[in-house]
Amino acid sequence: MTTITAEVNKKQKKVPVRGMMDNVMEQFNSAADQINLHPNIRKILSITNNEIIVHFPVKMDNGEVEIFTGYRVQHNNALGPYKGGLRYHPTVDIDAARALAMWMTWKTSLAGLPYGGGKGGIQLDPSKYSQGELERITRRFTFALADNIGPEHDIPAPDVNTNSQTMAWIADTYMSTRPPAERTANQHVVTGKPDGSGGLEGRDRATGYGVFLNIKFWAEKNNESLFDKKYIVQGFGNVGYWASYFMEKEGAKLVAVQDAFGSIENQNGINVEDLFNYSLSNNGSIVDFPEASALKSENFFATDCQICIPAALGNQITAKNADSIKAQLIAEGANGPTNVEGEKILLDRGVSIIPDILCNSGGVVGSYFEWLQNRNGELWLLDEVMAKLDKKMRESFNKVYEYSEREGMDLRTAAYCIAIKRIEKAYIQRGIFP
Template sequence: MTTITAELHNRTKKKPIKGMMDNVMEQFYSAADHIELHPNIRKILSITNNEIIVHFPVKMDNGDVEVFTGYRVQHNNALGPYKGGLRYHPTVDIDAARALAMWMTWKSSLAGLPYGGGKGGIQLDPSKYSAGELERITRRFTFALGDNIGPEHDIPAPDINTNSQTMAWIADTYMSTRPPAERTANQHVVTGKPDGSGGLEGRDRATGYGVFLNIKFWAARNNESLSNKKFIVQGFGNVGYWASHFLEKNGAKLVAVQDAFGSIRNTNGINVDDLFNYTQVNNGSIVGFPEAFDLDNEKFFTSECDICIPAALGNQITRTNAPKIKARLIAEGANGPTNVEGEKILIDRGITIIPDILCNSGGVIGSYFEWLQNRNGELWQLSEVMSKLDKKMKESFDKVYDFSEKERIDLRKAAYCIAIKRIEKAYVQRGIFP
């Protein structure tokens, strides 16, 4: 996945834009108020269970040693093991990890999975390191985390700037630290692994396919067709590409894209696979794609379109650019791309937002399938995976959409209410130790 420069976070001079932690807490409290969440459970869910910070040295290719800081925040495990990605990015810090871990708790609960929420990563820019250095960094980070992760305790997955290779390194390192008799039984310590190392066929497209499905379900609920719908995508990594791929296959037209390097536009349409192939030989960048024109970053969200898919980092749609967005639908491929202030403006303008904990939950659902596959010693075919994902996503979308209409609230609050009520039920049934 990709992101744009930090300028979107710093344009206002009157007051700072709220951070992700501020956003997730405001969203949580709003939903908790709506369902009249028990005060004691509100206290529990408003804080994290564990916060792990590790500092570890790694020898670079030139012989120098660098010390890195890694994070793993475990928010809640009332429903099952902690589950969530690891990202390698300069913006990784404890507050970001807290917010993302909380979102994972709500996301897993909403999807009906036996998981809690966790998140973490390393504060670094991976483009500055060789493949060998990244492998050593990853293995040393895994060793530093030790028993804070485990297949029945906390199960990491890929996120921004991490991938199946990263997960393979983590799995191998973790299994190497186990007693010989237990090593093969710990393969599901991570998900998102390569196909040949216990990975799930189709896991690479699960998140983007889930974004597409939510858009498809929304269109059906509104008696609309995706044919000739214009859409824009921020972030043309794994999520952005696959969401675009499936939308194009269903007749929609990609007209603008933004990534870390710049923005491009073509109102006549941008061929998704041609753009993807171009990025593979252009250091991952969309800039310079011959079948599109350069676009000022400031004008990306003002592009004429029906659907906007923010699939980069958090806090990209704010009070600054929300009034200028022309899309009728925001489908959140990223975690927390719309902050609270920006969302209020969009809702007041009648723009629908499919919230992140619903829209991009295909990733964690796919991870659950991989975890089950490893746990049971099975191998699932791609067609089976996609069929199961389609069914699971439809169940979640219908629950949220129906609850939203019944309660006359927006989709995000509806999704939060459903997710939090499931966790509340677990606490009520089990009680609180001691």
């Protein structure tokens, strides 16, 4: 672990720089100690099953060829096929893919789904490529992954900078590589597809809705109302927008937003739909939104509020800024937004944290519904999907909250203990192939 010099405060001048893999392993080992996880199973879960790295050429619009690097890490499939998103971002590398794949294993297990965990993507900035180039990159990446994905083996989904269109390209490319008689039977190789291409109604909002539901459930447990509660959101993409949309419907007040371009604040409240429409017309940026003032990005987490929803990237809340957070609740819409040091500070201050593997699991639950819909040849209506999602998320939240109260531990450790115990049980019952 490396160390950089940073001015945090007068007493602390050095902040350890941790990768996501460091965080996920410390979280895993802490929970494993709590449940006395069998040493052999700890060894298995500490490593990934498969790590696929592919380099592939793609012809650009100008006729030049560019080489891309893609990743797919398959952590564990003791409970079912690998499941997890594909992201297009400059930070994608093997270490990040490993950590995210492990988180997916815990997330699917906690939700009680018949899935394992996988993750991956391509190291690129999609804003630098045309729509045609992104399509060719996606199709070539799918072809390069070859037999490493499949509807009963490894099922990708959207993640950072990927969407339903990306999934449609992957599904079409994958099905084109199958024998004619098998093509339509492989539609569920990915989830998060467009409605007209085998997608699930409501899948676009499932993750954000799940974040909102977890906040609502937490408030109910603490005999609080969300009405007039101030909240801030980091990341105003799919997750941040839909979480904000449902929070506003409940009467909560959005007072600050941060995206990759900057931060804005209005303590009187920011209209979610107005901001969303503005960002669409402003190349996806919230900067210069006329109904809010500019906010220094380094001061974003210090904004006066009751609820903070980090819904961008990992390692955003750290020892450097945890002390300045005024929120009483952190609802992790992103994967790994709070690192271990930052979490310790927050917990010591009495701040509650709804962990990522619980808080943002609405997406993978929605993906499971889509997978079932495709396998069974069914079509579910939006109201039916949302009701199923509400029920599933409530079951998961109650399970974690009650375990936390009973065992006297924080919500993250409780969620990990439940998730790991389910996988341990599967290994104990099935045994290890010699």
